[in-house]
Structure formats: C-alpha cells, structure tokens
Amino acid sequence: MSKSIDQIFVNAKQWLLTCLGGSPTWVIQVVSSLVNIFALLAVFLTLFALISVLERKILARIQNRYGPNRVGPFGLFQPIADGIKMLIKEDIVPARADKIVHFLAPILIAAAAILALGVIPYGRKMTPFTIDGGILFFFAVGSTTELAVFMAGWGSNNKFSMLGAMRAIAQMISYELPLILTALPVVMVVSSLTPDRIVAAQAGYTFGLVPRWFVFTPWGAAAFILFFISGLVESNRTPFDVPEGESEIVAGHMTEYSGFKYATFFMAEYIGMFAISGLGVTLFLGGWHAPARALEFVPSYVWFFAKLSTLLFVYIWVRGTLPRTRVDQMMNFAWKFMLPMAFTCILAAAVWHYAGRGLRGWLWSLLVIAIVYTALSTLLDTRRKFAPRVYRFAE
Amino acid sequence: MTPTLQAFLIVSTALFSIGLLAALSRRHAIFILIGIEMMLAAANLNFIAFWRFGPHHQPPIGVMIALFSIAIAAAEAAVGLAMVIAVYRHYRTTNVDQLDQLRG
Amino acid sequence: MNSGAFILIAIFTLAAALAAATLRKLMHAALSFALAFVGLASSFFLLGAEFVGLALVFVYIGAVAVLIVFTILLTRRDVEKDRGFNWGGVPIAVAVFGGLTWSILKTQSIAIVAPRMPALTVKQIGAALMTSYVWPLQCVGLLLTAALIGALILVIEEKR
Known part of the structure; x- marks a missing residue:
C-alpha cells in the first residue's frame, strides 16, 4: 500500500506513456520529457506562489503584524491577485536601453533556475533528468546566472542597474567557490557526481537510530552550514541582499524592469532558492530518505518536500532576523573565512574516510575542523581592533 | 540517417574559419581573443569527434585532450584579457592598429 | 545520434x-x-x-x-562600436574553409558513422585523470595558478 502511494506519480507517468503504445520511440521520449517538465513547473510554480505569501505572513508575524489577510481565506489567494496585478501593469523599457539584451535577461535567468531544478531527485525514482554528472550540471547551469544578471544590468543602461549587477556578480563569483567546494567532500565520499547515487549513499541508520545523512558527520555539518550560507548569497537573500539593497541602490539590476519582467526576476530568484535548498537536501540531508525507520511508510517525496520547506523556513527566518551586511564585510567573509573552511571540510572528509568512517574518523575529523575553526576565528577577530564602545546618553 | 564524421569535421572547419575571420578582420583586441577562443573550440570539437568515431573509446584520450585544452584556453583568456586591460591603461585604446609604437 | x-x-x-x-x-x-x-x-x-x-x-x-x-x-x-573591419580577412577565411572542406570531402576513409559505444561515465574520466594523466593534470594546475598570478600582476594598478 505505502509502496504504491510512494510510486504513484511514477506509475501515473508510466500509465500515460503506455497509452501512447505503438508510436515511435522519439515520440515517447519527447512526451516523457514534456510530462517531466510540466510536472516540475506545476509543482514549483505552486510552491513559489505559496512561499511568496507564506514569506510575507511569517515575516509579518516576526515583526508583530498580521501580513496579507484580505484576499481569500487567510490571504492565501494573495499570489493570484499579485500575478494579475503584475500582468496588467505597463511594461516600461527605457528609451536608451539595449532592447534585445534587456528583453533576454529575465528569460535567461528564469531558464537557468528552472533547468537547475531538473537534476534533483524528488523521491524514489523521481529524478526528472538523469545525467551522469548531475551535480556538475547544476553548477554549470547556475554559473549562467552571472551572465544573465550582467545582461540585466548592462541592458538597462542605468547606473543603479549596473552597480547592482556588479555587486551581484562579485558576490556570486566569490561565493560560488565555497558553494562548489562544500559539495566536493560529499562527491568525494560517495565517489559519484550523480544525485541519485548521493541519495542512495545516505540510506540506512547507524545503531538503527541515527540516519546516515552526511549532515551528522563533523565535516558534513560544517560543509552544510557553509553551503547554506553560500546558498543565501547565491539567491541574493537577506542578510546578503547587497545587490538589490532597497535603501542603497533602488533594486539593483532589476531597477529598470517592470510588470511581468520584474515578476519573472522575482520568480527566478525564488526558484533559484528552491534549487539551492533542494541540492542542499540532496547532498547533506539525505534527500528523500525518512529520518527514522518507523517513519518509512510515509512517501519519499513527502520527506523531500518537508526537508525543503524546513530549509525555506530558515531562509525566511534569517531574512526576518538579520540586518544587511556591508559589501566589504561580505567579501572578507567569503575569502578569509568561507574558502579556508571549505578546504578544511575536504580535508576533514578525507581524514574521516581514511580513519575508517567510524567513530574514530568522526572524532579525528571533528578535531581537524575544530582546530582550523579556532585558528581562523582568532586570526580574523576584529573585536580587538576597536576600543570598547561607550554610549553617552543625555543626563 | 546519422551524421558522419565528415559532417562534424565540416562544422568544426566552419567554426575555425569564423574564428579566423574574427581574428584577422576585427581591429578590437577583444575580438581577436574571441576569434582565438573559437579556433581552439573548433579544435576541441575535432578531438571529441575523432575520439567518438574512432575504434577505441578506452582510455578516452580525445576527451582528456579536450579537457586540458579547455583549461589552457581559460588561462589564455585570463592572461589575454589582462593584457588588453593593461594596454588600454597605457595607450587609452584597444584598437590593435593603433598600437604601433615599435614600428620602424 | x-x-x-x-x-x-x-x-x-x-x-x-x-x-x-x-x-x-x-x-x-x-x-x-x-x-x-x-x-x-x-x-x-x-x-x-x-x-x-x-x-x-x-x-x-x-x-x-x-x-x-x-x-x-x-x-x-x-x-x-568596433569601426574598423579589415575585409582582407574574408578571402583568407573563405579559402581556409573551402580548402579544408574540399579535403575533408575528398577523404573517403572518414565518411563513417559512429560505432556503438558504452556511455562514458564521469568515473572513467576521473580514473583516467588520476592515473595515466596525473602529470598533465598537475601541470595544468600549475599553469592555471601561474596564469592567475600573471593576470593579477598585469592589471594591478601601480602606486605612484
């Protein structure tokens, strides 16, 4: 019973394809990929609509407000109203803009974000696009975003746009290194770039209790935190939303976009966030595996989306809590802390592997990470440079 | 009908010629670099095509050479573009025809 | 294919x-x-x-x-905008294209279709890179580092 529910979508697609029985192979292939694409788009556009309203509600709760609650029950139809508003707005293109580049930039950003979603395993046998170098595909597609952001900034022919695009590219390139380097220990330990294999390697439980997810090893935990921070930066979220800091440079590379193009940017940003979180779930949080043996009757995709939603909630929580960093702080953090720590994770994973992947390896890799972390944090301590701050109030 | 090796080689030749055209005809230093990159990429396509159509697929020699040449092309692009910027700082131009101070 | x-x-x-x-x-x-x-x-x-x-x-x-x-x-x-366009490059490029295409079409031994091949996995590439191609790999790494440093030195602004 639980098995059939687990495989319900796979079976539905199989059934759909058998309806086509007799047609040539390429028709079946095309239809199969179309089904995958439409399923992916439907799920993630719904999730986007849901998250956009939930984010506003959660942020409102954090700030002691109600948030949107006018349209529909609990304001749940807010995204529909927003979508209609965005669609019927006037689409303004600046007179001196580079029209073609200005037009293509949002399309390219959205395409890259959606393509990256394709390689993530959403459940047992539920990878839309199986490719041998899946992780590499994810990062290769993700690196296209930089060019798209640049196109948006340059095409708009506006100072704020260009400044925002420059900031965005600078931070994307700086944090892409730790992002990829923190994925590397997992790839090394599994010795495969295929997301399915990585998920399969995290099956089972130590002592029948703790799931064998990589986040429960010292190197995995450190790499996951670094990956999460890099993900925050890559998806331009607070506290790293420097490229579009409203109080500084209007809206960064999106300044000159209006109407549906702006909505496309907005959507691409969220879908990029889903993709990065999905990859984080795949790499470190065990993908679609259940957290306990007793809970394995729950379908695999439910677990995946539960983990994904948890990560997204943390994203929103961080946004509601932390102020924006300065550009120089962010860059210093990337090059002086994130990068050495990412290399340390690789080293610790190697130590863990060669010490036998058991308790001994666990302790040794913890030691490596602790030593480097302490050394880095004493070296980079900025508190010593400033005199203790004295506040003077009117007496 | 499936494409033969000849078809791939002709595509790669066309790409090479376009790169040559860019390198020879344009006067902007960046274009010359773009042309060189395209010629290198055409060579990569040849390596991969010969590897795929050849009788031995293991070890993947063509793939290896293509990978190394991509890495070298990246290094070349970085140094080349740095030179373009340095030259621009010095002469305030990127037109290669105007960089003729050493002409006798 | x-x-x-x-x-x-x-x-x-x-x-x-x-x-x-x-x-x-x-x-x-x-x-x-x-x-x-x-x-x-x-x-x-x-x-x-x-x-x-x-x-x-x-x-x-x-x-x-x-x-x-x-x-x-x-x-x-x-x-x-790039103003100068040297038309002298066009005949050379066309000549190169024509000559190479002619010789490709003349060579009958390369009018072949692709043989069947087991998919090349990333694992095989990695194994090859780490065994028989270790030295080239290290050299490329050194070259990239040198290129990085060289590019930096080229563009760094001199203090006056």
Whole structure:
C-alpha cells in the first residue's frame, strides 16, 4: 500500500506513456520529457506562489503584524491577485536601453533556475533528468546566472542597474567557490557526481537510530552550514541582499524592469532558492530518505518536500532576523573565512574516510575542523581592533 | 540517417574559419581573443569527434585532450584579457592598429 | 545520434559564432560568443562527451564570457562600436574553409558513422585523470595558478 502511494506519480507517468503504445520511440521520449517538465513547473510554480505569501505572513508575524489577510481565506489567494496585478501593469523599457539584451535577461535567468531544478531527485525514482554528472550540471547551469544578471544590468543602461549587477556578480563569483567546494567532500565520499547515487549513499541508520545523512558527520555539518550560507548569497537573500539593497541602490539590476519582467526576476530568484535548498537536501540531508525507520511508510517525496520547506523556513527566518551586511564585510567573509573552511571540510572528509568512517574518523575529523575553526576565528577577530564602545546618553 | 564524421569535421572547419575571420578582420583586441577562443573550440570539437568515431573509446584520450585544452584556453583568456586591460591603461585604446609604437 | 538534432545544433552554433565575429556592438558580440559555446557544448553532448560539454559551459560561460564582458566594461571609454573591419580577412577565411572542406570531402576513409559505444561515465574520466594523466593534470594546475598570478600582476594598478 505505502509502496504504491510512494510510486504513484511514477506509475501515473508510466500509465500515460503506455497509452501512447505503438508510436515511435522519439515520440515517447519527447512526451516523457514534456510530462517531466510540466510536472516540475506545476509543482514549483505552486510552491513559489505559496512561499511568496507564506514569506510575507511569517515575516509579518516576526515583526508583530498580521501580513496579507484580505484576499481569500487567510490571504492565501494573495499570489493570484499579485500575478494579475503584475500582468496588467505597463511594461516600461527605457528609451536608451539595449532592447534585445534587456528583453533576454529575465528569460535567461528564469531558464537557468528552472533547468537547475531538473537534476534533483524528488523521491524514489523521481529524478526528472538523469545525467551522469548531475551535480556538475547544476553548477554549470547556475554559473549562467552571472551572465544573465550582467545582461540585466548592462541592458538597462542605468547606473543603479549596473552597480547592482556588479555587486551581484562579485558576490556570486566569490561565493560560488565555497558553494562548489562544500559539495566536493560529499562527491568525494560517495565517489559519484550523480544525485541519485548521493541519495542512495545516505540510506540506512547507524545503531538503527541515527540516519546516515552526511549532515551528522563533523565535516558534513560544517560543509552544510557553509553551503547554506553560500546558498543565501547565491539567491541574493537577506542578510546578503547587497545587490538589490532597497535603501542603497533602488533594486539593483532589476531597477529598470517592470510588470511581468520584474515578476519573472522575482520568480527566478525564488526558484533559484528552491534549487539551492533542494541540492542542499540532496547532498547533506539525505534527500528523500525518512529520518527514522518507523517513519518509512510515509512517501519519499513527502520527506523531500518537508526537508525543503524546513530549509525555506530558515531562509525566511534569517531574512526576518538579520540586518544587511556591508559589501566589504561580505567579501572578507567569503575569502578569509568561507574558502579556508571549505578546504578544511575536504580535508576533514578525507581524514574521516581514511580513519575508517567510524567513530574514530568522526572524532579525528571533528578535531581537524575544530582546530582550523579556532585558528581562523582568532586570526580574523576584529573585536580587538576597536576600543570598547561607550554610549553617552543625555543626563 | 546519422551524421558522419565528415559532417562534424565540416562544422568544426566552419567554426575555425569564423574564428579566423574574427581574428584577422576585427581591429578590437577583444575580438581577436574571441576569434582565438573559437579556433581552439573548433579544435576541441575535432578531438571529441575523432575520439567518438574512432575504434577505441578506452582510455578516452580525445576527451582528456579536450579537457586540458579547455583549461589552457581559460588561462589564455585570463592572461589575454589582462593584457588588453593593461594596454588600454597605457595607450587609452584597444584598437590593435593603433598600437604601433615599435614600428620602424 | 540524431541527424535532425545535429543539423539544428550546427546551424545554431555557426549562426551564433558568425554573429560573434561580425556584430558591430561589442557587447552583443560577446553575448553571442557565449551562445555559440552553448551550441558547441550541446554538440559535445550529442557526441557522448557530457562531462566535456558541462566543463565547456562552466568554463566558457561562467568564466571566460564574464571576463570578456568585464573587459569590455573596463575599456568602454575607447569605442562602443568596433569601426574598423579589415575585409582582407574574408578571402583568407573563405579559402581556409573551402580548402579544408574540399579535403575533408575528398577523404573517403572518414565518411563513417559512429560505432556503438558504452556511455562514458564521469568515473572513467576521473580514473583516467588520476592515473595515466596525473602529470598533465598537475601541470595544468600549475599553469592555471601561474596564469592567475600573471593576470593579477598585469592589471594591478601601480602606486605612484
């Protein structure tokens, strides 16, 4: 019973394809990929609509407000109203803009974000696009975003746009290194770039209790935190939303976009966030595996989306809590802390592997990470440079 | 009908010629670099095509050479573009025809 | 291997490359350069070398195209548009293309279709890189480091 529910979508697609029985192979292939694409788009556009309203509600709760609650029950139809508003707005293109580049930039950003979603395993046998170098595909597609952001900034022919695009590219390139380097220990330990294999390697439980997810090893935990921070930066979220800091440079590379193009940017940003979180779930949080043996009757995709939603909630929580960093702080953090720590994770994973992947390896890799972390944090301590701050109030 | 090796080689030749055209005809230093990159990429396509159509697929020699040449092309692009910027700082131009101070 | 896909990819790649070589606006040319490499990467996919295709996208679109675009920005005061076009290059390019195509079409031994091949996995590439190609790999690493440092030294602003 639980098995059939687990495989319900796979079976539905199989059934759909058998309806086509007799047609040539390429028709079946095309239809199969179309089904995958439409399923992916439907799920993630719904999730986007849901998250956009939930984010506003959660942020409102954090700030002691109600948030949107006018349209529909609990304001749940807010995204529909927003979508209609965005669609019927006037689409303004600046007179001196580079029209073609200005037009293509949002399309390219959205395409890259959606393509990256394709390689993530959403459940047992539920990878839309199986490719041998899946992780590499994810990062290769993700690196296209930089060019798209640049196109948006340059095409708009506006100072704020260009400044925002420059900031965005600078931070994307700086944090892409730790992002990829923190994925590397997992790839090394599994010795495969295929997301399915990585998920399969995290099956089972130590002592029948703790799931064998990589986040429960010292190197995995450190790499996951670094990956999460890099993900925050890559998806331009607070506290790293420097490229579009409203109080500084209007809206960064999106300044000159209006109407549906702006909505496309907005959507691409969220879908990029889903993709990065999905990859984080795949790499470190065990993908679609259940957290306990007793809970394995729950379908695999439910677990995946539960983990994904948890990560997204943390994203929103961080946004509601932390102020924006300065550009120089962010860059210093990337090059002086994130990068050495990412290399340390690789080293610790190697130590863990060669010490036998058991308790001994666990302790040794913890030691490596602790030593480097302490050394880095004493070296980079900025508190010593400033005199203790004295506040003077009117007496 | 499936494409033969000849078809791939002709595509790669066309790409090479376009790169040559860019390198020879344009006067902007960046274009010359773009042309060189395209010629290198055409060579990569040849390596991969010969590897795929050849009788031995293991070890993947063509793939290896293509990978190394991509890495070298990246290094070349970085140094080349740095030179373009340095030259621009010095002469305030990127037109290669105007960089003729050493002409006798 | 599908010939329909091949023709589509070939036309796309060559059109983008031609645009990159002839467009007058620098930025448009640089962006079509990136597009040409998308086409080239998909032809690598068609040839069964997925890893190289992905590496190509990674290196050329993620790094080289961004570098080119930045260089155009940094040297923008010079010329927005490239004015000089040396028509002398056209006959040479056409001659090279014609000569090579003629010799390719004349050679009968390469009019072959692709033999069947087991898929090349990333694992095999990694094993080859780490066993028989370790020295070239290290040399490329050294070369990249040297290029990085050299590029930095070239563009660093001298203090006056």
